[in-house]
Amino acid sequence: MRVRSLMLAAAGAALIAPTAPTAPTGAAPPPEAGHERAGYGGPSAGNVPRAGGAADARKTPGPGKVRATELLAAVRDCAPVSNDRFSSDDGEPADIEVCGRREAVFWKADLDIDCDGRPGRHCNEHTDPLFCDTTAFQQSDGRQLSAERLPYVVVPGPSHRWNHQEHDVRRGTVAAVIHGDRVRYAVVGDIGPDDIIGEGSYALARNLGMRPDPKGGGAASGVTYILFKGSGASPIESPGAAEAQGERLARELVGRG
Template structure:
């Protein structure tokens, strides 16, 4: 494992766009890379995660061959980590995500769409969390499948959902769509980035339906504002 389908009506998307919650590109199929979502800046979010109160029992590796250097940190209303980004193409089989494009491809994700199908990595921004272990149990920290994550890279914010689980000793993985939106090479075999990605996972929330990226942006913007106020 290396680790957006828009289901809202066009009128709903237009309303969110008019309200300034969605960027102009978000309602179209061709999303330009590296455009901020929502109204909260990357700089404001990053200013709240400059220091780490470690809540994990140990640290994670970013890849199998690296040493364990990444802790999970706690804040009021969220947990966060700073790592790399490997590309997860698991879930529904598509032209961009399949055995032919991804040597580690799996046809399922830990969390599913409202219709029971696996998530679609090439259209839905989602983040992979490490499977529960002695290092850290994400569920006990208030992290839920479908919970909102603010993913920050190169001073851009992309809202994603917790969509899959990965190896229990490795951290720093997100879907093809997450990488593409942030201007990171989304190729599941050769893409990703070695560093510079901050993942802020907001606690005790779930996007419904999980496959609605518009809903994730709306909820994420609200939770990000609360995060700034409470920290």
């Protein structure tokens, strides 16, 4: 069960200073694709990725792209950097650790759909009972992020468990998100409850081939999140900027940089 983010725009601004504004790119929304969450060793649930087809073929990593297997091997061993564990959902056991290495922090969880931010056709108060029209961080033009257009991940609010700011994770930090054999790049775009982890935007779930319905889509388990320390897509609302920087950082992480 997804819970509403506890940190909204004002809270996000107070926690993390925004980067200098730059002109938005006006990136168009990515093509339609398909959500739910889980922790280490958590049970899988019955969310089935959409059937393959021409769109899937276009998204298959090319020879030069960093593969899911390479990234998963690079983060196979967990050196915990969180002081306590997180739950995948409200009421679930706390069994998810945030792990770290010099270049990145990472965790394995589920993926619940965050549909918050600028209202659209798929993300609004009618499609999402927990819809909130603000995100912790905003676009370079001051508008709220669009969960429908922008692949973003949600980080837990700072607490005794873990403070993302202390690990050089902030607004626009670039993330590689892996599900199955797919690698997709995103940015840190919202802040959630301080005891729950494993959430991404409608656009991120769609790009990963999940059902992006905020009422039960996503993935119940098996999603790996890798956040590259000190990175930052500019402007934050550009999926292309996140992908270009993410691919470069992923190559460095797996030793192909």
